Every structure is written in structure tokens, then in C-alpha cells.
Amino acid sequence: MSKPIISPSLLSANFLNLQKDLEIINKSEADWLHIDIMDGVFVPNISFGFPVLQYVAQACTKPLDVHLMIVQPEKFIKEVKGLGSMMMNVHYETCTHLHRVIQQIKDAGMQAGVTLNPATPVCVLKDIITELDMVLLMSVNPGFGGQKFIPQTLNKVKELRALIEETGAHALIEVDGGVNLETGKLLVEAGADALVAGNAVFKAPDMLQMISDLKNL
Ligand code: DX5
Ligand code: ZN
DSSP: OOOOOOBBBBGGGGSHHHHHHHHHHHSSSSEEEEEEEOOSSSSOEEEEEEOOOOOHHHOOOHHHHHEESSSSSGGHHHHHHHOOOOOEEEEGGGGTTTTHHHHHHHTTTTTTEEEEESSSSSGGGGGGGGGGGEEEEESOOOTTTTTOOOOHHHHHHHHHHHHHHHOOOOOOOOSSSOHHHHHHHHHHHHTSEEESSSSHTTSSSSHHHHHHHHHHH
């Protein structure tokens, strides 16, 4: 079993001292930085927007893994690319023309990911899986950090792994919500490639140690 990709979620950082938290992330074993953009429409919360993220992008040396919890995410492809993002994840539930949005993200020069809410089954990706660089499975209902992991996600990871193998797709499997040392281990065993962790990392007494522990589950 190879080591998981670790993507700490900025949502749980100290917004009064982002620079300090980002310096820790930069020198940690984290692979990416996960960025949650919310609109108060698709999800019942608002996080941060591009004026803040421009500074985050300047201060962070890790590739940006951007998760848009907004309606009409295609409107912001240029802005997400403008941050220098590696990956843009859009929710399946927000895209009527998902195939078109995925092509637009790729045409902009980013990797393309599709995110599924907990109640959205893996099978909806059957006809697009080979186009994707990543599938992000939500293991909580999106909108807030610090929620409890939904165990059914473990079955979804296995189902998604089977779909990827069956179709010869190359998509990575990332999981987001309630990830800690315990649930992280179960997810990696089930076949997850990448773990997002907000509270587990940013509320840990020693962030560097926690990131290292997640990396070496
Ligand atoms: C929730 C976000 C998550 C969140 C995870 O809507 O997508 O990325 O930051 O936070 P934890 O790891 O605390 O559940
Ligand atoms: Zn997220």
C-alpha cells in the first residue's frame, strides 16, 4: 500500500494568522493544500473568496487542490487558474453539463476533479470517469469542518476503485470530511489515494507531527 497524498484543508486554519499556518504546511510532509470555496447557496456557509486566496497562493509552496462548493462553478475557472491551482474540483450536483465543464477546466490547463455528496452514488460517474483526474468523495455533508465521518464512504471508495479498474481510468480517489488517524487508515485500506484533513491537522497540538502521522498511517 503506497502512502496517501495528504491535503490539509485551509478551512480549519487560523484566519488571523494564515501566514504562520501556511509556513507550517510548507515545511510539512503535506502534498497539497485543499481550498474550500463556498457560496452560501449550494452549501449553507460562506468561506473565503479570491481576494484572500491570492495571498494564500503567494504564501503556499504546495500545489493547490481547489474544491468549489458553489453553483455554476464554470464561471470561476479563470479565477481558479489565476491562483496557479493544480486541481479544480466541481460538484456533480452543481453541473448540468458536467462533461463540458470538465473540458473547460482541462482547456484552462488544470487537472479536473468531480466531487460527490454523500447521497450521490458512484455509478453516476460511469460515463465520465475516464475523463477525470480525480474523484472527491464527500464523507460529510459539505459546508463545515469538524463533522463526523459517514462510514458508508468506505463502501463508496471500494465501488469507485472497482469502476476505475473496470474502465481503465486514471482518476485518483480523494476523500474529504471527518478524516483523522482512525478514519484515514480505514480509507487507505479501502483504496483511497488522497486524504483531506481540516480539523485533524489544524487543531492538532503539533501540526507537523499530525501531517506526518497521516502520511505514514
Ligand atoms: C467541508 C469541506 C472540508 C472540510 C473538512 O465542506 O469540504 O474540506 O474543511 O474538514 P474536517 O477535516 O474538519 O472534516
Ligand atoms: Zn473540501
